[in-house]
Amino acid sequence: MFSKSRVECPILRKKIMSADEAVSFLQDRHTVGMSGFTGAGYPKSIPAALVKKAKALKELGKEFRINLWTGASTAPELDGVLAEVDGINMRLPYQSDPVCRQQINEGSMDYVDMHLSEVSQYAWSGFLGKLDVAVIEVAGIHADGRIIPSSSVGNNKTWVEQADLVILEVNDQQSIKLEGMHDIYYGTALPPHRKPILINTPADRIGEQYLDIPLEKIVAVVETSAPDRNSAFALPDEISTQIADNIIDFFAHEIKQGRLPKELLPLQSGVGNIPNAVLSGLEKGGYKNLTAYTEVIQDGMLHMLKSGTLSVASATAFSLSPTALDDLNENIDFYREKIILRQQDISNHPEIVRRLGIIAMNGLIEADIYGNVNSTHIMGSRIMNGIGGSGDFARNGSLSIFMTPSTAKNGAISAIVPMASHVDHTEHDVKVIVTEQGLADLRGLSPRQRAKVIIEKCAHPMYKDRLTDYYERACASKRGMHTPHILNEALSWHESYETTGKM
Numbered sequence: 001m002f003s004k005s006r007v008e009c010p011i012l013r014k015k016i017m018s019a020d021e022a023v024s025f026l027q028d029r030h031t032v033g034m035s036g037f038t039g040a041g042y043p044k045s046i047p048a049a050l051v052k053k054a055k056a057l058k059e060l061g062k063e064f065r066i067n068l069w070t071g072a073s074t075a076p077e078l079d080g081v082l083a084e085v086d087g088i089n090m091r092l093p094y095q096s097d098p099v100c101r102q103q104i105n106e107g108s109m110d111y112v113d114m115h116l117s118e119v120s121q122y123a124w125s126g127f128l129g130k131l132d133v134a135v136i137e138v139a140g141i142h143a144d145g146r147i148i149p150s151s152s153v154g155n156n157k158t159w160v161e162q163a164d165l166v167i168l169e170v171n172d173q174q175s176i177k178l179e180g181m182h183d184i185y186y187g188t189a190l191p192p193h194r195k196p197i198l199i200n201t202p203a204d205r206i207g208e209q210y211l212d213i214p215l216e217k218i219v220a221v222v223e224t225s226a227p228d229r230n231s232a233f234a235l236p237d238e239i240s241t242q243i244a245d246n247i248i249d250f251f252a253h254e255i256k257q258g259r260l261p262k263e264l265l266p267l268q269s270g271v272g273n274i275p276n277a278v279l280s281g282l283e284k285g286g287y288k289n290l291t292a293y294t295e296v297i298q299d300g301m302l303h304m305l306k307s308g309t310l311s312v313a314s315a316t317a318f319s320l321s322p323t324a325l326d327d328l329n330e331n332i333d334f335y336r337e338k339i340i341l342r343q344q345d346i347s348n349h350p351e352i353v354r355r356l357g358i359i360a361m362n363g364l365i366e367a368d369i370y371g372n373v374n375s376t377h378i379m380g381s382r383i384m385n386g387i388g389g390s391g392d393f394a395r396n397g398s399l400s401i402f403m404t405p406s407t408a409k410n411g412a413i414s415a416i417v418p419m420a421s422h423v424d425h426t427e428h429d430v431k432v433i434v435t436e437q438g439l440a441d442l443r444g445l446s447p448r449q450r451a452k453v454i455i456e457k458c459a460h461p462m463y464k465d466r467l468t469d470y471y472e473r474a475c476a477s478k479r480g481m482h483t484p485h486i487l488n489e490a491l492s493w494h495e496s497y498e499t500t501g502k503m
Contacts, residue, residue, distance in 0.1 A: 033159030041152030071154020152317030378422030
């Protein structure tokens with residue numbers, strides 16, 4: 001086992017240096033692929049050193065900005081600090097940082113919002129341009145050069161393969177017992193050379209435990225000691241609990257009708273309080289031996305693995321509160337047999353999602369009366385976070401569930417609107433919409449049938465009559481009875497909010 005230093009490879013021990021020294025390999029306008037996915041496994045020291053470098057160059061009247069690629073969102077210590085010094089020229093494929101968001105919406109930072117399953121293919125195909133440097137956090141390096149991945153995998157395999165140079169951060173705050181939890185698959189290829197990916201259950205392992213990086217590519221190794229940023233989830237409020245109860249009741253109904261097995265189908269769940277409330281409801285509901293094929297392991301999944309509600313969870317990263325992280329580290333021998341961390345082009349792979357029949361559960365910003373879902377934009381043009389992996393699972397899962405409170409901003413905004421101001425998931429991919437008001441099962445319904453069900457089941461009472469009035473007048477206009485709209489009114493609710501602060 002490891003000595004005090006987690007860098008046991010003699011060749012790489014000679015490349016150990018400070019973060020300030022390592023950033024000499026990073027130049028203005030370099031494209032940099034960094035590790036990190038939902039606040040896990042991101043580099044801790046290099047971003048801070050880049051900020052110092054950017055500030056020093058700025059004092060000399062010089063610019064320093066990079067193009068930043070990651071797995072998904074990371075943490076303020078990466079995106080945020082670089083954005084604060086105007087250090088990011090372009091960002092992809094997903095973000096959740098408020099400073100980045102402001103700069104994107106102001107137009108000072110370019111942002112490419114992408115389906116997470118497609119990032120690796122885009123990089124390999126050359127659509128994203130040249131990748132200069134990969135900066136990857138790892139948990140340790142064996143004497144023979146085997147590299148133990150950290151608490152997220154994300155796009156790390158692609159970054160180290162594509163980059164000219166690789167910088168590793170070896171973080172002793174990551175449990176060395178993560179070794180054996182990862183499954184890095186080296187069988188992907190571009191068309192026409194693709195082969196089937198032989199994952200038939202979420203428990204299947206098809207790859208390697210380690211990152212394979214040519215040692216000559218690694219130009220710097222930085223030893224760090226800093227934990228992932230883990231924020232405690234708020235306890236589910238009344239609205240989140242009611243949304244969860246509506247979904248749990250729906251599952252029970254589907255089992256009774258014979259459309260779902262008693263073990264359900266593999267679960268995918270977005271991050272947040274509502275998804276955690278759903279997971280808690282499943283645990284309380286007496287379910288056993290469920291499986292998860294998802295992006296992120298959350299607090300609720302650890303509880304479910306311990307109780308036997310969940311038998312296995314496949315993902316690409318963790319997103320845990322401090323308490324749950326302590327539980328993971330204290331019981332990691334148990335969890336290592338139950339959790340598999342894969343790269344995101346496998347965790348989100350559309351063909352696997354379709355074949356396994358995933359039940360996808362994701363949040364939304366707004367849905368229109370015909371079932372089109374906006375999950376990325378505020379009032380049509382201002383990005384919130386991004387589409388992330390929701391599209392990978394919604395289009396290809398056997399059951400796509402979108403959930404949200406029925407109102408926002410203390411009732412000033414309705415989540416159900418006449419026409420969505422931006423569409424990420426069309427009516428063709430949205431099977432179920434859920435709010436605290438109720439659940440609308442849209443499968444097999446025409447647009448006009450969907451409108452009646454969504455208004456009746458999901459809209460808040462303060463908006464239900466207005467939505468019904470809009471729909472009935474749209475039908476009466478006879479402009480088109482397949483998907484009736486009054487075009488000069490369709491986005492008037494959004495316009496009203498922009499001008500008055502209320503829809």
